[in-house]
Amino acid sequence: QQPVQSPQAVILREGEDAVINCSSSKALYSVHWYRQKHGEAPVFLMILLKGGEQKGHEKISASFNEKKQQSSLYLTASQLSYSGTYFCGTEILGATDKLIFGTGTRLQVFP
Amino acid sequence: DAGITQSPRHKVTETGTPVTLRCHQTENHRYMYWYRQDPGHGLRLIHYSYGVKDTDKGEVSDGYSVSRSKTEDFLLTLESATSSQTSVYFCAISGNNEQFFGPGTRLTVL
Numbered sequence: 001q002q003p004v005q006s007p008q009a010v011i012l013r014e015g016e017d018a019v020i021n022c023s024s025s026k027a028l029y030s031v032h033w034y035r036q037k038h039g040e041a042p043v044f045l046m047i048l049l050k051g052g053e054q055k056g057h058e059k060i061s062a063s064f065n066e067k068k069q070q071s072s073l074y075l076t077a078s079q080l081s082y083s084g085t086y087f088c089g090t091e092i093l094g095a096t097d098k099l100i101f102g103t104g105t106r107l108q109v110f111p
Numbered sequence: 112d113a114g115i116t117q118s119p120r121h122k123v124t125e126t127g128t129p130v131t132l133r134c135h136q137t138e139n140h141r142y143m144y145w146y147r148q149d150p151g152h153g154l155r156l157i158h159y160s161y162g163v164k165d166t167d168k169g170e171v172s173d174g175y176s177v178s179r180s181k182t183e184d185f186l187l188t189l190e191s192a193t194s195s196q197t198s199v200y201f202c203a204i205s206g207n208n209e210q211f212f213g214p215g216t217r218l219t220v221l
Contacts, residue, residue, distance in 0.1 A: 001170070002153070032209065041201060041212035042154070049208075087153055089210070097142065097161055098169065099210060103153040 001026065002022040003090050005102035012077050012078045012109045020073040020105045022088030029096045032089040035082075036104075042087060045073075050093075075107070084111045114138055115119065117202050117213040125221055130189040132216050134202030136182075142205035143185040145169075145177060147198040148215075161184055190221045 003024040010018050022031060030049045034042040048064035048071060059076045075082055085106045089099035114137030124130050134143060144159040146169075156169030158177040166177050173205045174196060189196055199221045202213040 002155075030208075034210075041214055044209040044211070047208050089154075098144065098159055100156065100170070101146075101154040103151060105196055 001035065001092075001100055003081070003088055003100065003102040003104050005086075005088060007105060008103075009106045012082075014080060014109055014111055016109075017078050018075045018107060020075075020086050020088075020107070022071045022073070022090070022102055024069040024090050024092075024100075026069065026090070027093040028064075028066070028069050028090050029093045030091040031062075032091075033062055033071075033073050034087045034089060034101075035084045036087065037084040044060060045086075048108060078107075078109045079107050080111065083107055113164055115202065115204055115211055117200075117216050119216060120123050120214065123219045123221065124192050126193060127191050130218065130220075131134045132187045132202075132218070134185040134187070134213055136185075136204050138204055138206060138211075139182060140204040140206045141182075143179065144203040144205070144210065145175075145185070145187045146201045146203065147171065148160075148201060149198050157200075162215040180221065192218075194220050196220050 006021045032047045033045040036042040062073045064071045085104045087104050088102045116135050118133045145157040146154040155171045160166045160179045176188045200216045203210040
């Protein structure tokens with residue numbers, strides 16, 4: 001039931017782009033994206049709702065393909081501050097009072 | 112920042128002892144959650160609450176119980192701690208379509 005994230009890890013130079021994918025086997029109502037820095041709590045980035053449009057946050061945007069139950073997070077022109085572990089959290093249709101999180105994608109950005 | 116705190120922040124205990132972790136919020140949110148975070152597993156839901164005295168199980172609820180007697184407090188209890196429960200525990204509250212996480216509790220069971 002846990003969504004699958006890919007890749008598990010990404011290494012970038014500043015200014016490069018990355019895509020993180022999240023795939024569920026269940027019909028979804030929404031997908032949430034969070035970023036967690038080492039030793040800290042996860043922080044909300046954005047939510048994509050069923051029937052909603054693509055969202056954006058600074059140079060980070062995301063899409064939600066309802067038919068495939070997949071979401072992708074796009075990081076463009078990466079900055080050092082983007083380093084951390086990214087988690088997708090999914091709300092399953094019929095059980096929208098809780099999130100099921102993926103196992104995370106570790107992103108490292110170097111100068 | 113959302114007003115959510117956890118106590119204790121660190122705890123070391125022996126196998127077989129009971130442990131209670133506390134989550135306190137000042138936001139008056141209805142929904143509260145307990146997660147555990149382990150390397151390679153991400154965040155896994157243990158239990159959650161949708162109101163005072165209203166709770167439900169998550170993915171990994173075995174060995175854990177919860178209680179919520181007031182809106183602001185959500186307690187997680189390990190009745191008899193085991194080494195497999197060594198983990199970082201996060202509490203979260205839900206409002207405006209996002210979850211806000213507490214600072215976490217690092218629990219070590221020896």
